[in-house]
Amino acid sequence: MKLDAVLGTALIDMFAKSGFLDKAVDIFQRMQSKDVKSWTAMILGYGIHGRSSNAVALMYRMEDEGYRPNEVTFLAVLSACSHGGMGKEAMECFRRMVERYGLLPRVEHYGCIIDLLGRLGLLKEAQGLIERLPPIKRDATAWRALLAACRVYGDVKLGERVNRVLVEMDDQHPTDSILLSGTYAIAGRLKDLGSLQVTTEEQLDAKFKWKSLGKEESRVKEAGCSMIEVDHEWEENIDGLELHATMFPWQKKQ
Template sequence: MLKTALINLPFPLSKLLAASISHIHYAASIFNSAPNPNLFMFNTMLRGYSISNSPAKALPLFNQLRNRPILIDRFSFITVIKACARLSNLVFGRGLHGLALRSGTLLFLDFRNTLLHFYCVSRRLGDAHNLFDEFPQRNDLVSWNTLMAGHLLASQPELTFHLFRKMRCCGVEASVATALSLLSAAADMQSFLGGKCLHGYYIRLGLSSNLNVLTALIDLYARMGRIFLAHRVFDGVAQKDVILWNCLIGKYARNGLLGEAVKLLQQMSLEGFKPNSSTLVGLLLGCPASGSMQVVRYVTSFMVEEKLELDTVLGTALVNAYAKCGFLDEATDIFERMKGKDMKAWTAMISGHGIHGQPTNAVKLFNRMDNEGFRPNEVTFLAVLSACSHGGLVIEGMEIFKSMVCKYGFSPQVEHYGSLIDLLGRAGMLHEAHKLIESLPIKGDATAWRTLLSACRVYGDVKLGECVKDVLSSIYTEHPTDSLLISGIYVAAGRISDLIRLQELKQTNAVTVETDGGNMLKEAGVSIVEIDNQG
């Protein structure tokens, strides 16, 4: 095109650009070389950025388009609102909503559905409902499915069913996407009867042969502990695929039935299906809870025998399994052998060092990750802060917390503050921890106060302990832990008379908690860790 000067013509240049958006940097160089890019070229680049790893670049490009004497169409709005959804950029997205309203773009159903999805993933369900109710007669099946998925994302499964009933009253028939949302909602509600009713309804609609629906049904029954029903659904499928096998193997493993899961893996190979990394990841997910090193080592040897690549997903699962089962050296070896590590892999390894009481190594790995250009997320910060807390690294923990806010711009959540309070409490800095709790921008968290109360018990600080206990009693629901901790504080401080007074008060106000079967009793717990094939 350069030799024939076709690159100077808008049509062939537009086609070249459209064919190059999978390589966004190359596409950007083509776009930047265009003397007068047209609307098609702008829309192509906006779509490329919206699906790339750099969705933020779509926003200034859209503003650049607005400054050109070009009439913007709805496809420009759709691609940019998708970028806003990926970025959770509520301010820019609302601005686009206003522009679309003034330009008339809001009348187009495909844009409205995209905007609806944006509000749902941004957890702005009030705005989503306002948009949905603005043109009720123009909503289609995609609109209903998007709003139902939004409530599911916001952990509101009951409202998902409420919307489904309204949708059926409007004469709109369910689709596969509807079925998946409702099955997930039923599983979240632990509604076995609801799940069974949905199963029958989908058989009547003819959706029960869809592999995605079948996978969701297996997930539903397994999450409710009815693994035999999940297997029955699986056995009824004539044309199975690898995804269906992976689902059943993973569900057996998550339900603690690792032996049966391994047998299914072997049966899968015998029936001519080639297991992939996702198959082994599903099997590994049940290993940390059971402490079964035999299965972890079996997966490792199976991977070698089948010549499966140690990709990021499988490598991360192996790191997590080895670390949580007590074999940190093997986890480190797997981690160092992995190619193309992602943030989940780094986080799993940092967490592994924290679990094994190596906070210094966790901080060193965090700094190495930062130096290699990886951007930590909220989970990574929680892992390294937890490691600092258990290791008493106060200065390092405070610096990491500061970098989380100032350098990376994250808003700390309750869990991050809890780790920091625990860090200060373990180091004996009780009053600093108390000041931090009182200054929290996130109110209504009893866990932080109980963490401080536990630290008061360790250091025998009666005055602060009583203050914290009063806060818990006045604001939050009474919990047996509070009385146990304050009793421990009196014992640690040698205040036996106060302990006796507290016990007499508890006996005076004692209330027997009963259930349908009589008095509520706490069963003894059992923990098993397998070492060298022996539980």
């Protein structure tokens, strides 16, 4: 059977997501004709199976062979780096995406960086990154990733603040109370669990009543991005991770 780009990519995706990484790799190596989707599918497969280093290495090999990574490719690499705790590699890929290829990061790309910072215990830095994003990119998913990190490290103060933000956004999810409950448990604040349960039930009940009246407006993400002019660049060095103006390509100096 001839493995063209379309068939080969489909097989790589199927085998990788079914737990057969070796078969996905075999298909990829046998393909005589590849395209960007083929490379991206294989990178994603490595990421799914926790092979973060392989995912990053394959992206560089992809470039060496003359293929141009797109937004989805970089998202797959950043996701792999996040789950593998590869901070420096993730920042370099992000910088490469913006500076070399001129790609504008989407909320999903920032979500990977925020998730990575949370996994590394850099909660304040993750919060700072979220707060510097324009509203169109600062969605509930980013805040929820930070809330999950608060649970891991038992940061009650920040966890409560993030939960309040989600309430104000009117974008609550049942997992929010679970994450905050876990944060209390890790911090040894078991007495707060009861009051949290009552508060959450009241909030959800009010929200469902509001929906039943048909007064809730649908929330749709708008395409594009906001342009913000600032008179400074954000440059920090956090445990060797350089978070600078590259993270905010829509910003420009006056």
